[in-house]
Amino acid sequence: MSLVDAAHKAERTEAFSHIPVIDLSDVSNRDPTVRKALADTIRDACMNVGFFYVANHGIPETAIANALSATKEYFSLPLEAKMELENKKTPNFKGYNPVRSSRNDPLSDGDMHEGFEFGWEALKADDYDGRQAKDGAMAGANVWPREPARFREAALAYYHAAVELGNKLFPLFALALELPEDYFDDKTKNSAALMRVLHYPPQTGPVDDRVVGIGAHTDWECFTILWQEPATQALQVLNKEKQWIDAPPLQGTLVINLGDQFARWTNDVFKSTVHRAINRSGVRRYSIPLFFGTDYDVKLEPISSCVSPDRPPKYEVVTAGDYVKSKLEATYGH
Numbered sequence: 001m002s003l004v005d006a007a008h009k010a011e012r013t014e015a016f017s018h019i020p021v022i023d024l025s026d027v028s029n030r031d032p033t034v035r036k037a038l039a040d041t042i043r044d045a046c047m048n049v050g051f052f053y054v055a056n057h058g059i060p061e062t063a064i065a066n067a068l069s070a071t072k073e074y075f076s077l078p079l080e081a082k083m084e085l086e087n088k089k090t091p092n093f094k095g096y097n098p099v100r101s102s103r104n105d106p107l108s109d110g111d112m113h114e115g116f117e118f119g120w121e122a123l124k125a126d127d128y129d130g131r132q133a134k135d136g137a138m139a140g141a142n143v144w145p146r147e148p149a150r151f152r153e154a155a156l157a158y159y160h161a162a163v164e165l166g167n168k169l170f171p172l173f174a175l176a177l178e179l180p181e182d183y184f185d186d187k188t189k190n191s192a193a194l195m196r197v198l199h200y201p202p203q204t205g206p207v208d209d210r211v212v213g214i215g216a217h218t219d220w221e222c223f224t225i226l227w228q229e230p231a232t233q234a235l236q237v238l239n240k241e242k243q244w245i246d247a248p249p250l251q252g253t254l255v256i257n258l259g260d261q262f263a264r265w266t267n268d269v270f271k272s273t274v275h276r277a278i279n280r281s282g283v284r285r286y287s288i289p290l291f292f293g294t295d296y297d298v299k300l301e302p303i304s305s306c307v308s309p310d311r312p313p314k315y316e317v318v319t320a321g322d323y324v325k326s327k328l329e330a331t332y333g334h
């Protein structure tokens with residue numbers, strides 16, 4: 001069955017009611033049969049849900065624990081200290097955004113979370129490899145808080161581990177789209193990956209739908225690798241019946257969800273699914289998404305096998321950088 005036929009079939013099947021779990025133990029296995037089987041499972045999730053959990057993802061628990069403890073300490077600083085690096089003062093919104101300053105859902109009254117964002121940077125500052133200089137419209141050096149002193153190193157160590165995982169997933173996404181495994185290699189040379197650490201204060205009592213942790217939105221890049229705090233339900237994913245399906249944290253897993261760049265490349269064969277988060281748990285919640293995009297100069301043109309006479313191109317062609325920049329400006333620039 002062609003990709004387009006498979007997409008049409010998926011669009012006719014029942015709305016999803018749970019998020020699948022995919023075991024990544026074989027992510028580096030070179031056996032073509034094993035890789036094809038893994039890619040098929042990923043393809044089903046990408047066409048039907050746009051979200052899946054990954055188990056045995058290979059990111060060391062210590063990298064997660066260090067990033068989390070530095071994040072908690074950072075967010076516990078006084079607001080004035082955090083506001084020194086407010087993201088509106090930096091090119092392309094690197095740095096800190098306070099509670100209610102972002103609108104992921106343009107119709108909302110501001111997201112009930114604070115965050116801190118940064119992009120690619122070598123772990124050792126003197127290993128600068130020039131990648132940031134290739135970001136064009138999205139250029140903007142990272143900024144780092146003075147306190148806690150270990151924040152930069154802990155956050156970047158996790159960032160690099162997540163980018164490494166992302167680099168292993170691109171060949172499987174290519175295989176799932178019946179493309180050569182190296183199809184995305186020349187489009188992902190500069191690691192256009194943005195990471196955010198997020199803190200959601202608890203919202204108790206009646207919650208106004210216009211002020212939730214993060215309002216209903218799709219992500220903008222190819223895919224997101226999301227770590228969410230154990231034991232705290234907050235993330236919800238919208239199915240085609242407009243039902244919110246809970247995506248609770250599952251022990252030892254990460255969530256992978258597709259974003260708009262993949263939806264545009266694949267003419268919606270891969271789904272960029274709407275989601276939101278609401279923290280009604282009564283305690284603070286933290287999460288760490290890494291948004292892995294294509295290089296900012298790449299044009300988001302539909303892949304030919306995802307277009308047919310009965311599935312004409314759905315999106316106008318834009319470059320990845322212009323797309324992400326316009327979304328950043330709409331989300332923070334008001």
Ligand SMILES: O=C(O)CCC(=O)C(=O)O
Nearest residue numbers: 214219228235277287289
């Ligand atoms: O915190 C979460 O679980 C979701 C975060 C998210 O959707 C985002 O930052 O785009």
Ligand SMILES: [Fe+2]
Nearest residue numbers: 217218219275
């Ligand atoms: Fe998101």
